[in-house]
Amino acid sequence: MALNLGSRDRLTTLPKVNRRALRKYGEFWRALQLVGDALAEAEKVAAKSTDGTRSKRGGKSVSAKAGGEGQHWSVASPDEISASAKKAHGSLKVMTSSAKRWEAELVSREWRK
Secondary structure, three states: OOOOOOOHHHHHHHHHHHHHHHHHHHHHHHHHHHHHHHHHHHHHHHHHHHOOOOOOOOOEEEEOOOHHOOOOOOOOOOOHHHHHHHHHHHHHHHHHHHHHOHHHHHHHOOOOO
């Protein structure tokens, strides 16, 4: 998902507003890439991890979920982490495709703060 900003000569001839819009779009695109990288890393970690929230006591498994033997915190299981990462990755794909579809308009218009 590389962003092609064109030649540097074209950047110097653009009006200041368009250069700012182009820079903002580049920052936005880079942020999308960073989120995608973080989600890929989360999926890798979830695939490598085991469910360490369960321990054996008396032949029964005990969870660290809220309410289990007075514990009031919970840890997401690897399956929950993987499912959440996949859901977020799907949302990121939708946002990325929308950003590509609207690229021309986002670059041509001024970005408001």
